[in-house]
Amino acid sequence: MFGSINNCHSVKDFRNLAKKRLPGPVFHYIDGAADDEVTYRRNTEAYEQCDLVPNVLTGVNNIDMSTTVMEQKLDMPLYFAPTALQRLFHHDGEIAVGKAAEKFGTMFGISSLGTASIEEVSKLISTPKLFQLYVHNDKGLNKELVDRCKDSNFETMCVTVDTIVGGNRERDLHTGFTIPMQLKLNSMMSFALHPRWAFNYLTHSKWELSNLKNHIAEGTNVMTNIGDYFTKMIDQSLNWKAVEEINKNWGKQFALKGIMSVEDAKRAIDIGATAIMVSNHGGRQLDGSRSPFDQLAEIVDAVGDKIDVICEGGIRRGTHVLKALSLGAKACSGGRMYLYALAAGGQKGVEKVMGNLRNEIERDMKLMGVTSIDQLSRKNLKFR
């Protein structure tokens, strides 16, 4: 039973199993962050430095943990943040994660750097879909991606605004991580030590960045380091006007992902965004930047009545979700929490981790004495 997903009771357990199952460069790409990883650690620590104050004897037989965010009703207040390259972590990649999202009635975010196409994902699931747009230098590509999402009935879109250049992810530099994976001596060794992963990687459909491959060779046919990809391909002139234009062309629910200041949260409203993801990209970009949870109250106080505020990053426990909701977030999202599980056990792994987290949220709501998430408030939270 050791080393099986049934034995994984926490995100930490899944992380340990993912570490065993993946070649080092792939594990460290998921797990790593920028510079000294101070922000990455703080993202979770921030939740641990305030305490929940429960009320008791409230009658908690029936729990409703649903929420509505970006006009989408989600059965649970936690959804799948968009993450790149999922077929590298498990050969079923986005297909496995999308199906798990559907089972849990929650939103599935797909990255511009996804390894399943917008069209495949659209056919796959009926629960809300979020497309994450990286604005590339190639304007034709940007327009094509938005049009494809419209044609495929995506309900929501976000533009990631914290990745104007690649973060300094030193673990990737040490391991020599590239896409596609390069067959150098150290990665060959790593493959040999993880034969199941290597077999699946080499025998399933050809590696590609499904949504970009017709415009960009890097990452599909031309090997690139992920940091260099961003620095070379992303439009560094991106500004508020350009994002406003994208939103106008899109015309549906629209979020900016990676907003951290009150000033920018207000500007997001001015350009017509309907949501913001308070996020620092899981600590993978600007190390030393503030954690989303530390910054949440200020942002909710300034704009929470005009725009949906989503708290993203560092979430590993149901109690972390309850704390963010208590401060006024409409929903939470996470990346590594489900990527470890994907690596550990494909769709079954993702379902197990989401089941664990849903159980935690339900148990924690009961222990807090609330039956719906709108009953959570700052009265239930004390900062030390």
Ligand SMILES: Cc1cc2nc3c(=O)[nH]c(=O)nc-3n(C[C@H](O)[C@H](O)[C@H](O)COP(=O)(O)O)c2cc1C
């Ligand atoms: C392996 C990995 C790949 C990611 N790829 C993307 C991406 O393609 N686009 C994006 O906007 N964010 C990406 N992110 C950031 C996530 O959307 C999210 O902000 C982050 O994972 C939140 O932190 P957490 O992992 O602690 O939950 C990625 C994160 C990870 C861990």
